[in-house]
Amino acid sequence: MSVRKFGAGQSVKRIEDIRLVTGQGQYATDACEPAALRAAFVRSPHGHARFAFGDLAAVRAMPGVRAVYSAADFAALGDLPCLGAVKNLDGSQTPLKPYPVLAKDEVHHVGDIVAMVVAETITQARDAAEAVPVEWDALPAAVDMEAALAPGAPLVFAGAPGNVAYDTAVGDQANADAVFATAPRKVSLKIVNPRVVANYMEPRAARADIKDGAVTLELGSQGVHIVQTLVCDIVKLPPEKLRVVTKDVGGGFGTKNMMYREYPLVVEAARRLNASVAWVGDRTEHFVGDAQGRDNITTAEMAMDDNGRFLALRVDILGNLGAYLSMFAPYIPWLGASMATGTYDIGALHARVRGIYTHTVPVDAYRGAGRPEAAYVLERLVDLCAREMKLDPAEIRARNFIKPAQMPFHTLTDRDYDVGDFEGAMRACLKKADRDGFEARAAASRARGKARGFGFASYVECTAWSDNEEGSVALNKDGTLTVAIGTQSTGQGHETAYAQVVSEQFDLPLERIHVIQGDTAFVPTGFGTGGSRSIPIGAVMVGRASTKLADSLKELAADKLEAAVADLEIAEGKIRIAGTDRSLDLAEIAALPQAGPQSLKAVAEYTPPGATYPNGTHACEVEIDPETGVVEMQKYTIVDDFGFTLNPLLLAGQVHGGVGQGAGQALTEAAAFDENGQLLTASFMDYAMPRADDFCDFEFETRNVPSNANPMGLKGAGEAGSIGSTPAVMNAIADALWRSHKVAQIDMPATPFAVYSAIKASMPKAAH
DSSP: OOOOSSSTTOOOOOTTHHHHHTTOOOBHHHHHTTOSEEEEEEEOSSSSEEEEEOOOHHHHTSTTEEEEEOGGGGTTSOOOOOSOOOOOTTSOOOOOOOOOSSOOSEEOSTTOEEEEEEESSHHHHHHHHHHOOEEEEEOOOOOSHHHHTSTTOOOSOTTSGGGEEEEEEEEOHHHHHHHHHHOSEEEEEEEEEEEEOOOOSSOOEEEEEEETTEEEEEEOOSOHHHHHHHHHHHHTOOGGGEEEEOOBOSOOTTTTSSOOTHHHHHHHHHHHHTSOEEEEOOHHHHHHHSOBEEEEEEEEEEEEOTTOOEEEEEEEEEEEEESSOOTTTTHHHHHHHTTTTTTBOOSEEEEEEEEEEOSSOOBOOOTTTTHHHHHHHHHHHHHHHHHHHTOOHHHHHHHHBOOGGGOSEEOTTSOEEOOOOHHHHHHHHHHHTTGGGHHHHHHHHHHTTOEEEEEEEEEEOOBSOSOOEEEEEEEOTTSOEEEEOSOOOSSSOHHHHHHHHHHHHHOOOGGGEEEEOSBTTTOOOOOOSOTTOIIIIIIHHHHHHHHHHHHHHHHHHHHHHTOOGGGEEEETTEEEETTSSOEEEHHHHHTSTTOOTTTTEEEEEEOOSSOBOOEEEEEEEEEEOTTTOOEEEEEEEEEEEOSSOSOHHHHHHHHHHHHHHHHHHHHTOOOOBOTTOOBSOOSTTTSOOOOGGGOOOEEEEEOOOOOSSSTTOOOOOTTHHHHHHHHHHHHHHHHHHHHHHOOOOOOSOOOHHHHHHHHHHHSOGGGO
16 A cells, blocks of 8 residues: 555644634533532641531531532542552552542541532632631641651551551562672662652543433543543442543643542532532642652662673662552552663662652652653663763663563563664664764863763653553544544544544545544543553554454445455545546445445454553753753753654654653652641742743654564553653763762752752862
8 A cells, every 4th residue: 555645654733733722622621611510629738637627507508509518428439449559578468548539537638628519609619618617636747758667657547557558579689689799899879759740731620410310520531431430439320320521631641540539529419419510620729639740769779790781780669659549659669660670681680669658649640650760760870880880871881781682571570572772772862962072062061161961861661551442433424434432632642643544544634534532422441541552552443443444345335336345445535446447435435225334333452462662762961050050951862762653743742742741850840848748839839840941952763663562563652751851861960960060969850959059069168
């Protein structure tokens, strides 16, 4: 088949953007506008406290108020689930802390919900929420992870002694310890991966409508089917009585994949009040009510021989889970540990992982979910190994990379890399970044009183490992095609990407291909979007359905054209006899008397046989002003391996966005709590989001090695930018600070104050 104008591999602009940029998008906040009633929530101002309500009668009598609910009113409702529980190393399961829809008697983090108010207007609901009488008795809080482990620390959950939710490990401790005992060279690093706030453009919102006992829930999510299942479990509603709809979504980043209290609460309120109920979260509620990301403290050690070969790796990870176990929270640090060895052939490994309760906002999956944390630790450690061995960072990596000839490669954490050329990507990236010319640029910076650094990081991540995806492609009477699929776009451009796969088969303009997702009434199954799964799994399924439909339509056309199926081809949206002008367009085929629903619709599914392993190298060059600590990114270069590029334009956007998030964490972002659990960075006045002028231009190219684990060769790409960027940026900063002031260590975020303080601390006291 010839290359299609709009088919796979083409840099086609997003067809959904016309709708979105002209104000025709349909977001969850828009869906809330016509609701009859509005909800507001009473949230804890304390990190840890007991509480009791005063008389609620006066609040219930306030103008427009229809209901005031506390935990006692919802005693029959189920708890929020934890789907990612991790067992202890001995196989036991530490009891999971209950996560009720409303806190009862005691709160465990700032933002913990204690009451729900429903009124006729949002102003009335908020006024009533502020008037709810609550007596607070503040209690000591466990906030810092390491302090939470200390004897006598306040307990977050009585079922978890020492605030440890689980204590497990991967690898072989005895083997790793034996190697360390005799290794001639050792390097260690203790590093902090700070907590971040997702800060998607559109805060969460939800509306529940009720009709004849059935509820429709509209919200911004990363998959409607899991929302349907979990809400039904919580409110005790049969699945056929709950339709869940998600239309346009203003960003997700993993954190809109979670079950939040507001969803079952608006559903239950709508059922009780027999009216539509809506809640629109504001930015403050996002800061204290939505799952946050990262927050690890890790100690890592590498044992080497005298030539810089990696012999063994030991890792000790503390993962802050917050006050409750959000859906996948315990799994995230373990997932990071499972990628601990990264791109390297390391002989022995032991990685201990502990999930820690604290009196802070719950933590869960955030773009990359464990893989950025793993790559950050490993690539910072590898640079220290190079410094210890007095080797070029590229050379020590080259000596230790897993080689293409070793593929498929089974890691010490039971990951199976199918293909990859890690050294090839690194060499290509360093050449594109003009690393050979760096010393001249560094000298020019020194002449201006600035410190210049060059850093890079090689990464591999695990994507698209989860569940099957089933969907369909159907021919409509007007000759257009409709794709129905259970993944969910949150801004990635799925409508365009899936349409390209269909266009590859039918040679149709993309505007004649419609994509339906995010509606349980029209798409019967689906596993949503997360783990960079949508395109590597969804596109394969769409391709299979398109092929099946094309075969079916050729069968229909063959009779009408009086030709053998083998003599037919599809071109320009028509089925024709090859080498002739005799053809039928798709609308004509749909109108054939024998064309029934079964012949005009093809259903397919795809179950991935295993994960895909995208990889690459990111290089960053920075310049630092020692007088102010200000870091400026000068160059940023990326060479990635995504197996096959479905749409280079969309791919570049995903990579750029991921780099922005990772570099933002490296340079500015961190959520901070005081000793009482009060969130000190609860607004954009205090939480430093990166801005466009914090970055330089990104130079990006692919060096693809098609995956053997995916029929199209695809590897997941949505999270990759956030994985390679944090270590690349921080290695560049560390390089500049070591060259100029022999600063040995600095953690994220490398704010001007942090950089200036590190420089000042490195100087002799007389020079301060």
